[in-house]
Each structure stands twice: as structure tokens, then as C-alpha cells.
Amino acid sequence: MGELPLDINIQEPRWDQSTFLGxxxxxxxxxxxxxxxxxxxxxxxxRNIVQNYRAGVVTPGITEDQLWRAKYVYDSAFHPxxxxxxxxxxxxxAQVPMNMTITGCxxxxxxxTPTVVFWQWVNQSFNAIVNYSNRSGDAPITVGxxxxxxxxxxxxxxxxxxxxxxxTKVKAPLPCACVLYCPCCLPHHPILxxxxxxxxxxxxxxxxxx
Numbered sequence: 001m002g003e004l005p006l007d008i009n010i011q012e013p014r015w016d017q018s019t020f021l022g023x024x025x026x027x028x029x030x031x032x033x034x035x036x037x038x039x040x041x042x043x044x045x046x047r048n049i050v051q052n053y054r055a056g057v058v059t060p061g062i063t064e065d066q067l068w069r070a071k072y073v074y075d076s077a078f079h080p081x082x083x084x085x086x087x088x089x090x091x092x093x094a095q096v097p098m099n100m101t102i103t104g105c106x107x108x109x110x111x112x113t114p115t116v117v118f119w120q121w122v123n124q125s126f127n128a129i130v131n132y133s134n135r136s137g138d139a140p141i142t143v144g145x146x147x148x149x150x151x152x153x154x155x156x157x158x159x160x161x162x163x164x165x166x167x168t169k170v171k172a173p174l175p176c177a178c179v180l181y182c183p184c185c186l187p188h189h190p191i192l193x194x195x196x197x198x199x200x201x202x203x204x205x206x207x208x209x210x
Contacts, residue, residue, distance in 0.1 A: 004058045010050065010071045035076040035093035043085070046073035081136065089126065090133030098126060116161050124154040 014029075015022035049059050049070040062070075076093045078085055089098055102123050109115035128150045 003060075004062055004064060004067060006053070006056055006058065008053075008064065008067065010053065010067065014068050014071075029072045030076055031092050031095050032072075032076070033093055033096050035073060036088065036091070036097075038073060038077075043073065043077050046070040047078060050074045079134070086133045087129065090129045092134075095130070102126060110161075113162065117158050120157045120161050121154055124150065124157050127153070 013022070013026040015025045017023055017026065046069075049062065049067065052059055053067060077091055088094060102119065106119045106123060109119055128146070132146060
């Protein structure tokens with residue numbers, strides 16, 4: 001088996017993004033929760049493979065499938081602009097387990113005011129971590145911008161949840177309404193996204209959460 005050629009474009013997704021199947025395979029791979037179980041050594045090995053290949057150095061004995069696997073492991077754990085390792089719960093591979101857990105708790109623990117406040121706070125805090133961890137490297141978010149967005153989003157989510165809780169007498173729709181409001185808060189908050197929208201980075205790595 002010959003050495004792997006250097007003309008494989010690992011800057012772009014492996015699958016055709018003009019098709020639904022290609023986009024689905026790409027995002028399922030990026031958000032694969034199994035990547036959370038990889039050790040630090042495995043993450044560093046993937047980073048070395050990707051960075052060496054981009055520098056024109058092919059890791060001896062590596063196959064094309066192994067190169068793409070290393071690329072997606074790298075993308076799932078490291079920021080594309082800064083190269084920094086992203087905190088565990090801020091990674092794309094943490095989105096499924098974290099959102100399932102938080103949403104499940106929000107739907108379950110809605111009867112008591114303290115639990116409503118707590119889980120709304122947990123949800124908005126998680127969203128803040130994700131959006132900050134995946135911010136554009138060309139348009140950094142200041143501490144003031146982040147703090148303003150975080151406080152206003154958390155306050156809005158808690159106020160809406162408590163307002164719905166006090167206004168409605170029908171219990172069944174209540175948790176759903178509270179959860180559905182969440183995407184309106186931090187993920188699309190104009191203050192937090194202002195810097196990202198102004199950025200000129202060609203990377204489309206940031207995925208907003210709800």
C-alpha cells in the first residue's frame with residue numbers, strides 16, 4: 001500500500017454537503033457522543049495527524065479512513081480557529097447527552113418554583129458555555145458582552161417559565177411551553193451573537209443550541 005496522497009481536502013466535510021444524506025452523515029459524525037470517551041492521548045494523536053497532514057507530512061501507514069476519522073475527532077474537541085481544546089461539555093459531541101438530560105429534567109421537574117428556576121439556570125448556563133466555547137476566533141466576545149447576554153437570557157427564561165407557571169392552570173402544556181421558550185434566549189441573543197456575525201472567519205464550525 002502506497003503513501004496517502006496530499007490532495008485530500010480535510011478542510012471541508014468528507015461528504016457532499018449539497019445532499020441531505022451528506023449533511024446528515026457529517027453532523028452525526030461531528031456530534032457523535034462516543035468522542036467524549038476518547039482519552040487525552042487519543043485526542044492529541046488525532047490532532048497531530050491532522051496538523052501534520054495540513055503541513056504536508058503524512059503519518060506513516062495511515063489510511064484515508066483513518067485520516068478522516070482523525071479529522072472528525074479533532075473537529076469534535078478542538079476549536080478550529082484557536083486550536084485550543086474545548087471544555088468537555090462545550091464540545092459538539094456533548095450536545096446530544098447534555099441536551100437530552102437538561103430537557104428531560106426541565107420537563108420533569110416543573111411543579112415546584114425552585115426546580116423551575118434551577119433547571120432554567122442550568123440550561124442557560126450550558127448554552128452560554130457552548131456558545132462561548134464555539135465562538136468565532138476572529139471576533140472574540142468580551143467578558144462584558146458575555147455577562148450581559150448571560151444575565152438577560154437567564155432572567156428572561158426564568159421569568160417566562162415562572163409566568164407561565166402562575167398563569168396557566170393546565171399542567172400538561174406547561175413544561176413544554178417553558179422548554180420551547182429556551183431557544184429564544186441565549187443561543188440567538190443579539191449581544192452574544194453580535195461579534196460572531198461581524199467575524200470574517202471562513203469556518204462554519206459553530207452550531208447553536210437550544
